[in-house]
Amino acid sequence: MRNLSEFGLSGVVPAEIMRAVDKNADAWISARERMESAGTQLANAVRMEKPGSVLFLCGTGNNGGDGYVAARHLAEETAVTVVSFGAKTPEAKSAFAALAASPISLCTVQTEADLPLFSADVIVDCLLGTGAVPPLRPLYAEAVSRMNAASAKVIACDVPTPEARADRVCAFHLAKTDGAEVYKIGIPLAAEVFCGEGDLLSVQAKDSAAHKGAGGTVLVIGGGPYQGAPFFAGEAAFRAGADIVRVASPVDGFMPDVILERLAGEKITAEHKSRLIALAEAADVVIAGPGLGSDAESLDTVREVVSHAKRAVVDADLLRLPLPKAREETIYTPHAGEFARLFGKAPEDLAERGRAVREAAASSGAVIILKGETDVISDGCRVRFNRSGCQAMTVGGTGDVLSGVCGGLLCRMPAFEAACAAVYAEGRAGEKAASAAGDGLLASDLLQRIAEVLWK
Known part of the structure; x- marks a missing residue:
């Protein structure tokens, strides 16, 4: 794991990224454990001030829970007053219950009249965390106003409450604001x-x-030699949240959810170009390549159509040089063989593989998902890895399903975030399906599970 440290986060990160990291951490360390660690670090930061008295302002969420933990740690060292606005999360409730056994002064507030004098050497702002957005509710706004007017030094827990001043900001794991101390x-x-x-x-x-x-x-856009591939992608796009899906293909197929644009003949040709361009320009996302085959005329036709798309997911046989690219954002989804055809063989070492995908994404100006036992995703700057999934997913059609999930999500979110969510969601869907079907898993078994993973 140490050799992957270069792909970790640094500097100031947006709140939504930190929330994702925090949620991902549940796989290894519980929210209650993280709260205990954060509260301990916050108490250490307060100790640096050598205060004779400390006032904690604790909101109802986990930011307030961090404050309850810190107050408990300091309770026998200095005069501690906790102004509690309640506790709503399981972790905050647990921290508050533990605080009740400590020698502190507790003030529970429900109205402005309940607020005490803000008289202390240090005030610790644990009111609201990374999810807070102004304007504040009147009770919180009054607490912030009094804190701003107080002569005490103010230490913010993780992030300052909106509109509040802070002499120090004690950020946990990563900084969310400029100038924060990271613990x-x-x-x-x-x-x-x-x-x-x-x-x-x-x-x-x-x-x-x-x-x-x-x-x-x-x-x-796809089909020809492989009839089912474009329909797998289309159904997966629906399961990933798309409202309308059209499949333009020279193959017949009836799926009541999908609008079939039946293209004349047995393969996609230049004769279809004007119709496909019109459809591509009207779509939010084009998924191009599933089941297309290697016919040169088909490849040239679809490659040109992709250039008219707003956003695109390019898969399968269309992953050939010169790579097609949409006007705004493009996701390429190669397996190892397709990646080698485009950019050279990917290294076996995971860190080196990450660097190779990052370089390829930077040179192509697109997001790349290199599929494998561990997927690698990059936008040319950021690199992520994915380990969800199982061996039963080697069955044909799962790559088409992934393209569809990417396309559905790309309708509503940026390409890199859509790609990361898509590979994880498909892998989890595969794990769920394989628990029932084992090695008898079919690509179609993933479709319902994808909806469950993403939306339930």
């Missing part, structure tokens, strides 16, 4: 570099007021 709390590197449940947090469900088509329109 490690035991989150492993794997939570940063491997895809996990946290990557699914960025997959946003449709708004309650969404209309037909809000989930996006996907066009799948």
